Amino acid sequence: MTINSRVSIELNGRSQDMLVQPGTTLLNALRDTLNYTATKRGCDQGGCGACTVLVDGQVVLSCIIPIETINGARVETVEGLAPGSGLHPLQQAFLDGFATQCGFCTSGMMMAVKGLLDLNPAPSREDVIEAISGNVCRCTGYTSIIDAALDAAGIQSASSSKAA
Incomplete structure (x- = not known):
């Protein structure tokens, strides 16, 4: 039996709470759980940069970061660049x-x-x-x-x- 973990992040300025399986990557949580699909799945090994996001202002590869390790963090994706009208x-x-x-x-x-x-x-x-x-x-x-x-x-x- 797998015990899911409760994880909370601030995603593009909004609080997000979710239950995730152990080892779920930030990329999988973004795309599969939260439906933020602009962050791309490329190599799934941290070698291509397609999954790059900011976590607490730091550039990270979301495909290799277990989301449980960033509980409470501020995450920025490209969807959050221009929350209002117009482009960033x-x-x-x-x-x-x-x-x-x-x-x-x-x-x-x-x-x-x-x-x-x-x-x-x-x-x-x-x-x-x-x-x-x-x-x-x-x-x-x-x-x-x-x-x-x-x-x-x-x-x-x-x-x-x-x-x-």
Whole structure:
């Protein structure tokens, strides 16, 4: 007989209580229990970054975090970026810079960049590259993602200024 655990988190500003089986990952709780499906299941091993979220402001891979270990934590997903009308500046920069392409890695990329921008609102190109280094994209070649991150920070990227 499996004994479920009661877990409470603050998800995108809202309190969420749930019963979970032992070992349930944050990713599975988000997608399967709470129906927050923007966080993607990629490798399920912490190697692709598609499941990246923020936990208490820290960038984490939700596929390898047992949810019981973050009971009481504040969790941010891409669904929480723009709770009102309109897009968050980061979402707008990704849209404007065509940094989404197929979109599978987008939520993880955005959350990795948000984690960076929350700590460093004026990152260098190298800072952005390091921040997204754990996230895999098979479509963009990363340049448009890096440029979008810099644009969201209000920093004119080198490739954007060449195009102007």
